[in-house]
Amino acid sequence: TQLLEQSPQFLSIQEGENLTVYCNSSSVFSSLQWYRQEPGEGPVLLVTVVTGGEVKKLKRLTFQFGDARKDSSLHITAAQPGDTGLYLCAGAYSGNTGKLIFGQGTTLQVKP
């Protein structure tokens, strides 16, 4: 059972374009994290969102946590080839041990 659905699974765009990745669930999470993973490496944390409706910005990346804490989005403005990679959302439940439930990931390719 996939508790976190990410869409799209694959995205190939030209440099300079904008894009949005979605992460949806029927479950409520205490927090949601976004990671980026390069081939042959482990995921690297980009951001953690905790409060419903929260918006965080990291340079050209904007992260939003849904009001009900069931969904999140990642928006990239003016994508660059260096943004290429696998983007993963991961949720943590309240009272949990801290284990993360990951989505299946979005593979982003930005062409120069």
Place this chain on the structure above:
Amino acid sequence: GAGVSQTPSNKVTEKGKYVELRCDPISGHTALYWYRQSLGQGPEFLIYFQGTGAADDSGLPNDRFFAVRPEGSVSTLKIQRTERGDSAVYLCASSATIPVGGPQFFGPGTRLTVL
């Protein structure tokens, strides 16, 4: 180094064999996690240690999988009677923080191939 390290980086074995995968977490991190990532998928939780004890092993797929962390630092994931379906990248992560949802720092993974 300052990050999480995992050895070996690659392991090829034959069906039915026993393998051990090692994780060296960031010094001082009390929480340690093992995940498994299949091709084209996100990581899947296996087991969580707080100190020396396994606080949550609900993700271990069956009794062929076992993990230890005897001194509260290095951890070893052990797989008995390997099957082709065990082929995946095994990721280890460590974290210094409680409460829930603190950042986890991942190692590069061990790619296990069962022939």
